[in-house]
Amino acid sequence: DDPVHLRNYKKRIKRKKNNKNNNTINNNNNDNILNEELEDNINQTNVVNNTKAFFNMGTLNIRGMTKLKMMNIKDVLTKYNFDVLAVTETKINIKYGKFLMQEVGINKNYTMFGTIDNTNINSTGLLVFIKNNIANHVTKVQNHMGRILEINLNFSKHNKLSIISIYNKSGNSTEARNLQQTINQLVINMIKDTRRNQYQTMLLGDFNLRYAKYEKLKxxxxxxxxxxxxxxxxxxxxxxxxxxxxxxxxxxxxxERFSTFSNYATFSRIDYIWMTNNLYNAVIKTNIVEYNRMDTDHKLIYVRLNRRIIISQPSLPTKIKRSYRIKYYYEELNDDDKQMITDTAAKELENRLKNYKPSNIEEKWNIYNHVISITKKSHIKHSEIKISFEKEDQDIKNTLEYRFYRYIVYIRRSLKKDKKFAMIKDNWKIIIKNLRSMIKALEINNEFYVLSYNFRKILKYTYLKEMKELYSIAYIFLNTEMIKRKEQKIMEAIAKRQQDLEYNQRHMIDNVMEREFKKINIDRLIVQDKDGEDILVTNEGEIKKLVANHFQNCAGSINCEKEIPAEWIDEYRPKEELSESTYDSVLAPITLEEIIEIGKMLPGKKANDEVYNLKGTILLPTTVLPEKGATVVSKMTRGVSQN
Incomplete structure (x- = not known):
């Protein structure tokens, strides 16, 4: 899709041609139009060349990195102005990769992260190039098996991005399938972790799996x-x-033009970029590009996103999805079933450890955990129990700005999907009626073809372009409303924190440490007596005894000394020696200089000009002592709160 200025320019050109054919424009008007077009053309060039407007990402299988290929990578980084580029199947160790990067001069603008399995260096390896200004926000880097690399970036407290690059095992042998399954499970575990920590997630790289095969089976x-x-x-x-x-x-x-891998015999699509729904709303352009055939038999795939949304997007209220807890019916198992399950799990675990040797305790536990999970689900009867949560504040969803934003998103997606296009056509008058009422209420005065009650299939792409423009307007309205609400909540939080500091120090400490309190209120129980009759229990003391007895014995085991298995003894062996200085930095008192340094690192508009809220610390504005940054009025020590 073209930028707004470019679309307007094309419309003016089209109108000019029509007017010229009808001979309805005099020469003076023609001169004025040409002058306007020349001026707009200059503005368009500035918009297109404005690299700050876009966030570019891509992935490429390089089939072994060399100095010549690294030089070609440098050209690609420059040509497409990549903010993030994931390169798979590099087959080089990280030290040599950084040497090549420095040799060709990539390190001036980019930071490189990588992983390699030194035991299989000729079939693994990942390198991810990130622009220096983006790399400054990296908070965590995690890798597995030389085939998975996770990079977490925190742009703000509520704007976090996780990039997971993957190079999966190729082949269709039993060993390859088992390794693919292990890698996939590790990736899924990473995604679960990012979702728990409210990260927006991108997954990209060479999956070595064909979506076509999955789609066919589905x-x-x-x-x-x-x-x-x-x-x-x-x-x-x-x-x-x-x-x-x-x-x-x-x-x-x-x-073939949509394939990402091709050789002399066949072609397929095995390289992908997957992203969460919110990130997909920021997509501007995607493409699959032929790469140097001398370097690789894969193509370069890239995506261009709205940089403002990726880096500065305010987080919408998180939609709580229903979670499920799996209940296993262990009581229905007999001794033969238990022995069969134990043998099956031991055999599966032996095969996994034979094909892959974990390098650390985390990888080891992931393998054990996955084997236990799939064995239980396969051989033990179970059911899913819904877990309900308290509803979050839904105020923003009740606003006209939010409903307008979601309505535009819904119409855009429906117009893109062939299956929903017919439904949009049948309900077009109702949709436009609702859309017009929202636009009128928000006092948007622009004129759009899409607001016509007459639906024309030939104008589908015109509708899509105008819906994108309406999406930008809706986003601005929603963003403005959310900023107002955020500022109001900041002021309320500051006032509450000050009040707690004076009257409720315990609550303030719990809030600063972000302690999460979970409890279950049980005011009645139904139990069965010796004859199997149901009895309602309401006595508080008796309820406590029954609940305690239940949780102590529900697993069917008795609390006793457990023998540690041989394969885990090394992990649990006590350390023979512990340095006396290990905890010195943790126990040292917080200094004023440290507090001031943290205060300077806060975003410029984190709080107002009079009070700065810093995890329980109240600071005067920098105007009081500009050379020191801020003055501490009240501070919280590791002991009690004092003035």
């Missing part, structure tokens, strides 16, 4: 192969295959 309604289950997980958790959705790729009848 459409036939048959069992999905374990190594393809990652596609099912992504779809079930609101992830979108960016190129498939935006380019309308049909994987069952894949055209």
């Amino acid at each position: 459409n036939r309604g048959v069992r999905i192969d374990n190594q393809l289950s990652i596609f099912k997980y992504l779809e079930n958790h609101d992830f979108i295959d960016v190129h498939k959705d935006s380019l309308e790729i049909d994987d069952q009848q894949l055209m």
Whole structure:
């Protein structure tokens, strides 16, 4: 889609041509129009070349990194102005990769993160290049097996991005399928962790899996192969295959121009960029580009996003999804069943550890945990129990700005989907009536073709372009409303924190430490007596005894000394020696200089000009002592709160 200025320019050109054909414009008007077009053309060039407007990401399988290929990577970084580029199958250790990066001069503008499995250096390796100004926000880097690299970026407290790059095992042997399954499970665990910590997530790289095969099995309604289950997980958790959705790729009848891998015999699509639904709303352009055939048999895939939304997007209230707890019916197992489950799990674990040797305790536990999980689900009867949560504040969803924003998103998506296009056409007058009423209420005075009650299929792409312009307007209105609400909440939080500091220090400390309190209120119980009759218990003391007895014995085991298995003894062996200075930095008192330094690191508009809220510390404005940054009025020590 073109930028707004470019669309307006094209419309003016079209009108000029029509007017010229009808001979309805005099020469003076023609001169004025040409002058306006020349001026707009200059403005368009500035918009297109404004790199701060876009956030560019891409991925490429390089099939072994060399100095010549690194030079070509440098050219690609410059040509497409990538903010993030993930390169897979590098086959070099990280030290040598940084040397090559420095040799060709990439390190001037980019920071490199990487991973490699030193035991399989010829079949693994990932490098991720991130622009220096973006890399400054990296808070966590995690890698597994030389095939997975997770990079977390925190742009603000409520604007966090997780980039997971993957290079999966190729091949169809039993060993390859088992390794693919392990890698997929590690990636799923990472995604679960990012979702718990409220990160927006991007997953990109060489999956070495064909979505076409998964789609075919899904459409036939048959069992999905374990190594393809990652596609099912992504779809079930609101992830979108960016190129498939935006380019309308049909994987069952894949055209070669949409393939990401090709050789002399065949072609397929095995490289992907998946992202969460919120991030997909920021997509401006996607493409699959031919790369140097001398370097690789893969293509470069990239996506261009709205930088303002990626880096500065205010977080909408998190929609709480219903969670489920799995209840296993252990009481229905007999001794033979238990022995069979134990043997099955031991055999599966032996096969996993034979194919892959974990390098640390975290990888080791992930393998054990996954084996236990799949064995239980396969052999033990179970059911899912819904877990309900308290509803979050829904005020923002009741505003006209939010409803207008979501309505525009809904119409845009429906116009893009062939299956929903007919439904949009049938209900067009109702949709436009609602849209007109919202636009009138928000006092938007622009004129749009899309507001006509007469639906014309030939104008589909015109509708889409105008809906994108309306989306920008809706986002501005929503952003403005959310900023107002955020400022109001900041002021209320500051007032509450000051009040707690004076009258309720315990609550303030709990709030600063972000302690989470969970409790269950049980005011009645139904139990069975010896004859199997139900009895209602309401006595508080008796309820406590019954609940305590239940949780002590519900697992069917007795509290006793457990023997540590041989494979875990090394992990639990006590340390022979512990340095006396290990905890010195933790126990040292917080200094005034440290507080001032943290205060300077806060965003410029974090609080107002009179009070700065810093985890329980109240500061005077910098105008009091500008050379020191701020003056402490009241501070919280590690002991009691004092003035």
